[in-house]
Structures are given as structure tokens and as C-alpha cells.
Amino acid sequence: MGRRALAGLLLVGLAAAARADVPVESLGRVETLPLPPGPHWAWVGDPVFRHATLVDLSDGRTLGIVNAGFGMPTVLTPAARPEFYVVETHYSRGSRGERSDVLTIYGGRSLAAEAEVVLPPKRAHAANTAGMLALSDDDRFVAVFNLTPATSLSIVDVEARRFSAEIETPGCSLAYAAGPRRFVSLCMNGALMLVEVDDEGREARKTRSEPFFDPQLDPVTEKAARWEDRWLFASFESWIHPVDLSGAAPRFEERWSLVNDAERVDDWRIGGMQHLAVHEPTGRLYALMHRGGPDTHKQGGTEVWIYDLASRERLQRIELHGLGFSYLGVPLRAEGFTGWLIDKLADWTLGMAPDIAVDAIAVTQDAAPRLVTVGAVSGAVASYDALTGEFLGRAYVGNATNVTLSTPFARTGGWR
Amino acid sequence: MARMDRWMTGFARSLARRTSRRSVLAGIGTALVGGAAVPLLPVARGRAEPAPGDRVTPSGEPDPTTPAGDPQDCGYWRYCAVDGFLSSCCGGSHNACPPGTQMSPITWLGTCRNPADGKEYVISYNDCCGKDVCGSCICRRHEGDKPVYYTPKSNDIDWCMGTREIIYNSTVAVVVGVAREKG
Numbered sequence: 001m002g003r004r005a006l007a008g009l010l011l012v013g014l015a016a017a018a019r020a021d022v023p024v025e026s027l028g029r030v031e032t033l034p035l036p037p038g039p040h041w042a043w044v045g046d047p048v049f050r051h052a053t054l055v056d057l058s059d060g061r062t063l064g065i066v067n068a069g070f071g072m073p074t075v076l077t078p079a080a081r082p083e084f085y086v087v088e089t090h091y092s093r094g095s096r097g098e099r100s101d102v103l104t105i106y107g108g109r110s111l112a113a114e115a116e117v118v119l120p121p122k123r124a125h126a127a128n129t130a131g132m133l134a135l136s137d138d139d140r141f142v143a144v145f146n147l148t149p150a151t152s153l154s155i156v157d158v159e160a161r162r163f164s165a166e167i168e169t170p171g172c173s174l175a176y177a178a179g180p181r182r183f184v185s186l187c188m189n190g191a192l193m194l195v196e197v198d199d200e201g202r203e204a205r206k207t208r209s210e211p212f213f214d215p216q217l218d219p220v221t222e223k224a225a226r227w228e229d230r231w232l233f234a235s236f237e238s239w240i241h242p243v244d245l246s247g248a249a250p251r252f253e254e255r256w257s258l259v260n261d262a263e264r265v266d267d268w269r270i271g272g273m274q275h276l277a278v279h280e281p282t283g284r285l286y287a288l289m290h291r292g293g294p295d296t297h298k299q300g301g302t303e304v305w306i307y308d309l310a311s312r313e314r315l316q317r318i319e320l321h322g323l324g325f326s327y328l329g330v331p332l333r334a335e336g337f338t339g340w341l342i343d344k345l346a347d348w349t350l351g352m353a354p355d356i357a358v359d360a361i362a363v364t365q366d367a368a369p370r371l372v373t374v375g376a377v378s379g380a381v382a383s384y385d386a387l388t389g390e391f392l393g394r395a396y397v398g399n400a401t402n403v404t405l406s407t408p409f410a411r412t413g414g415w416r
Numbered sequence: 417m418a419r420m421d422r423w424m425t426g427f428a429r430s431l432a433r434r435t436s437r438r439s440v441l442a443g444i445g446t447a448l449v450g451g452a453a454v455p456l457l458p459v460a461r462g463r464a465e466p467a468p469g470d471r472v473t474p475s476g477e478p479d480p481t482t483p484a485g486d487p488q489d490c491g492y493w494r495y496c497a498v499d500g501f502l503s504s505c506c507g508g509s510h511n512a513c514p515p516g517t518q519m520s521p522i523t524w525l526g527t528c529r530n531p532a533d534g535k536e537y538v539i540s541y542n543d544c545c546g547k548d549v550c551g552s553c554i555c556r557r558h559e560g561d562k563p564v565y566y567t568p569k570s571n572d573i574d575w576c577m578g579t580r581e582i583i584y585n586s587t588v589a590v591v592v593g594v595a596r597e598k599g
Binding site: 149 | 499522546547548549554556557558559560561562563564565566567570572573574576577580581582583584
């Protein structure tokens with residue numbers, strides 16, 4: 001065979017290989033989430049679509065959703081087990097009929113509803129999302145805040161997957177984890193109620209502290225952040241009230257201000273739906289700030305200010321980028337100059353009106369942490385380098401509105 | 417371009433400070449629950465009388481000849497502490513819920529100044545319940561609002577308690593009396 005003929009045969013062979021059919025694939029495959037989980041995962045909740053979306057901020061990919069029923073979708077993540085917990089309210093006919101409140105246990109890999117615990121149908125609903133439910137530090141019990149308007153906590157044993165007890169908290173609301181078997185609630189007089197539960201999740205001890213702030217003069221918001229054994233509460237007037245809960249009784253540390261005198265005169269203050277976040281490995285506090293007068297405590301922010309918690313010194317101010325535009329989950333994006341212009345419009349319009357602002361922030365807990373921002377006016381999630389403040393881009397997760405935000409491994413770094 | 421960015425941002429923010437929020441298209445979903453502030457009682461009843469002592473009745477509009485204002489406008493005087501969707505944009509009116517909804521019997525009261533006569537009025541903000549969120553005329557004014565643990569003054573709370581369903585649709589603002597002093 002001549003050299004020419006050989007080359008011809010080779011070409012035919014290559015062409016045949018190039019035309020090989022796509023292999024037949026199997027039907028019915030469903031993805032599972034990876035273990036270990038990613039360090040930059042975040043849950044973003046949409047009360048309009050009634051679900052929360054899990055997004056990986058490392059690449060902007062949507063990983064999956066959990067349904068949440070009526071209300072603000074909030075997801076709890078234990079460190080001990082690969083699971084997620086969602087408290088849901090449903091009616092038998094959608095928006096009417098028989099009410100059922102449940103805590104649903106989702107598989108951490110399957111993201112499928114594996115079990116549910118029926119709750120008394122009295123959980124509180126509010127536009128506020130902070131402190132509405134809490135997971136004890138030993139990952140055993142979840143406390144759900146009830147309001148009828150009598151106040152109480154429903155305690156769920158998430159290890160045994162059963163309802164434990166209802167504990168009355170007269171005059172006190174919400175729940176924050178404070179120890180292996182302890183929750184704290186905020187009271188109308190500016191005090192704390194400490195609720196300890198026994199091995200069965202029943203009330204073991206209930207104590208009230210002295211008031212540590214004046215709810216008439218300058219109330220603290222519900223949107224506190226955990227820093228090891230402390231909870232940091234921010235007041236309407238931007239004072240941080242650290243509460244050390246390492247001992248049997250809370251220790252109220254001296255308050256400190258997020259703003260200096262000039263900034264106070266200039267009307268800088270904290271605001272938004274979730275306005276504090278802590279990066280525990282570096283001891284940094286992130287606060288969502290805006291300019292506005294009294295009664296703007298729920299107005300979203302245009303900047304994030306970063307503090308060193310040990311020295312209480314401010315390290316940096318980050319001017320936030322716009323949230324990005326979307327319509328019912330569809331991103332409004334374009335290539336080239338138009339895309340650039342849309343991006344810039346998002347930046348320019350941030351803070352232009354009280355409702356066009358960043359409503360919630362969160363920070364991941366890894367060594368290269370991300371600062372995450374969302375707002376109700378957009379279905380996009382923006383992320384920044386939490387150490388330098390550099391803007392890293394936006395992920396469009398398909399939501400109509402992003403109202404709740406949490407980084408699932410805020411204190412644990414992933415499932416053990 | 418960076419300079420233009422700064423200029424535009426500065427312009428936008430200064431405009432924002434001068435722009436009333438009612439002129440702004442707000443995000444749906446922010447305020448799934450309705451509300452308003454400055455109450456008289458830990459749990460005020462919508463049709464109940466105001467607290468004894470510093471308040472007097474009678475209820476109703478201040479004066480039939482007074483211009484009523486625009487009840488579909490968030491700036492309308494009696495909405496001073498609302499956080500929610502205005503019933504008047506949702507098939508109801510400023511003091512009646514949309515058809516087919518139920519008015520929450522449990523609510524809280526606010527105190528708003530009527531610029532037409534300069535008087536402070538006690539306003540009962542009742543949520544309209546049992547149908548999904550209206551979505552029209554979001555109105556977020558938080559005068560006197562307090563956090564959830566200060567329950568009777570928190571406009572974040574879904575007050576659809578005591579109705580068949582806790583599903584929130586919109587909010588009304590009913591005059592229930594004249595306040596002698598700002599509550």
C-alpha cells in the first residue's frame with residue numbers, strides 16, 4: 001500500500017471517530033450534594049417562590065432548593081449530622097383550610113425531605129427573620145418561637161426526630177442558642193430570659209436577667225451575630241451590646257459604638273433585615289450601614305463596615321455594589337457595552353431609594369471568606385472577598401426576591 | 417470612569433435623601449407581613465376602645481370638609497407607621513379589607529398627626545388575612561416601630577392572629593379616636 005493510500009485510510013478512520021454517536025445515557029439520574037460541603041455555600045430564601053436556594057459562591061452555581069411553605073424561608077444546619085432543618089407552615093388548601101406547622105428534616109446529600117416533626121400550629125410569622133428559630137450548641141434541640149400573641153418556644157428533638165415540649169416565655173420573645181442545652185430570649189423590659197432544657201427537651205430551668213438596654217430609648221434589634229460565646233446585639237442608634245453567655249449568668253459587657261461622632265451627625269447608622277455578621281477565625285465584625293434618620297432601622301445598606309472585635313477598631317469601609325437586576329428570577333444581563341451599562345446602573349441606583357439597598361449580609365467561615373449580600377429587589381446574590389472587600393461578582397439563583405440569607409456552616413466549617 | 421461612578425453615586429444618594437419613599441417602586445416580598453406601631457395596649461383589639469386615661473374617643477374622620485388625602489398613597493397621614501401593602505390598593509379601602517379577606521381582630525395602635533387639623537389620631541392598623549400577599553402599594557413607614565420582642569409595637573409581626581388563617585394580604589388604617597398626646 002502506498003503512502004498516499006495509508007494517509008487516506010487514516011483520514012477515514014479519524015472522520016469515523018469524529019462521527020461516533022453520543023453514548024446512550026441512563027434515565028432517572030438525580031444529583032446529590034458533595035461531601036464534604038463547599039466552604040462558600042449560602043442559603044438564600046424567597047418568600048414569593050416559598051423556597052430557599054442553596055448556592056455555591058465559589059462558582060455561582062445553584063445546588064438545589066428546599067421548599068418552605070408560607071413565611072420567611074430559613075434553613076438551620078447542624079454540625080453533627082449531614083442534615084438541614086426547615087420550619088414550615090402549610091394550609092390544606094394552599095392559603096386556607098387546616099394549618100399545619102412542621103419541622104422538616106432534609107438530607108444533607110439528598111436534599112430530600114427525610115422526616116418531619118409536627119409542631120403546635122402557633123409559630124410566629126414576621127418580616128423579621130432573626131431569632132425566629134435556633135439550634136442548640138449540641139445540635140440536639142431546635143427552639144421555634146411561637147406567638148399567638150402569647151409567647152413560647154416549641155422544642156424539637158432533631159436527633160430523635162420528635163416534638164419535645166412547649167415552654168412558655170411570658171414577656172420574652174425569639175430564641176438564640178447559648179450553650180449545649182440553653183436558649184436565650186429577648187424580653188420587653190430589655191432583659192434576657194435563659195431557658196435550659198433537659199435530656200428530654202423539657203424545661204429544666206428558666207431565669208431572667210437584669211435589663212441590659214432601654215427598649216424605650218434605644219432598643220437593640222433582633223438581628224444579632226454570634227461571636228464564640230458572645231451574642232452581639234446592635235441598637236437602633238448603632239451601639240453594640242456584647243453579651244457573654246459562657247457562664248451560668250449572662251455578663252453584659254460595655255457597649256461600643258459603630259459610628260464616631262462625625263458619622264453620627266452625618267446620620268450613618270446600622271439597618272436592614274440582617275445587618276451583622278462575624279468571621280470567627282479573624283474576629284471581624286461586619287455591619288451593614290446606611291445614611292438615614294430615626295426610624296430607618298429597617299432600611300437596607302449601601303456600605304459594609306468591618307471592625308476588629310478585639311480592639312473594637314474599624315478596619316475598613318466597603319462601598320457596596322448594586323444587587324443586579326432580575327425579573328421573577330430571570331437575570332437582566334447583556335453582553336458588551338449594554339451589559340456594562342446595566343451593571344453600572346445597578347451600582348448607581350443602590351441607595352437611591354430606601355428599598356433599593358442591600359437588606360442582608362452574611363460571611364463564610366473559611367480562611368478565604370466571602371462576604372455575601374442580598375436585597376429584596378433582586379434575585380441575585382453578590383459576593384466579595386471578606387478580607388479585602390474586593391467585589392467578586394453576582395450569582396443569579398432564579399429567585400424573584402432574596403429576603404433571607406445564611407451561610408450554613410457559620411460556626412462549624414462543615415459536617416464533622 | 418471612576419470619577420463618573422462617584423459622581424453618579426453621589427447624585428443618586430443625594431437624590432435618595434430628598435426623594436419620598438412613596439414615589440419609589442419597592443420590592444415585593446420585603447414586607448410579607450403588615451403593620452404599624454405606637455400602641456396603647458400590649459394587645460390592642462381592633463374594635464375595642466382606646467386605653468383609659470390619656471385618650472378620648474370619638475372616632476371618624478376629623479371633619480367632613482377636610483380634604484381626605486389619597487388613601488392609595490403611602491404618604492397619607494394615617495399610614496405613619498405601616499409596614500405592609502395598603503388595602504386601598506388591593507380591593508379594599510383605607511379602613512376596609514379587600515373582598516374575601518378577614519380583618520385581624522388582634523392588632524396594635526399607632527398615633528399619627530393629621531396635617532389638615534393638626535391633631536393626633538389613634539390609628540388601628542389591622543391586617544387583612546386569608547388570601548396571599550397583595551403586592552400593590554407596599555408602604556414602609558416605621559415611625560415608632562420596635563423590634564419583635566417589643567411585641568405590641570412591632571410592625572414586623574404578621575398580626576393575622578385570631579383569623580382563620582395567618583396568611584397576610586394587606587393592612588388597613590382605621591381612625592379609632594383622638595389622641596391627647598403623641599403616644
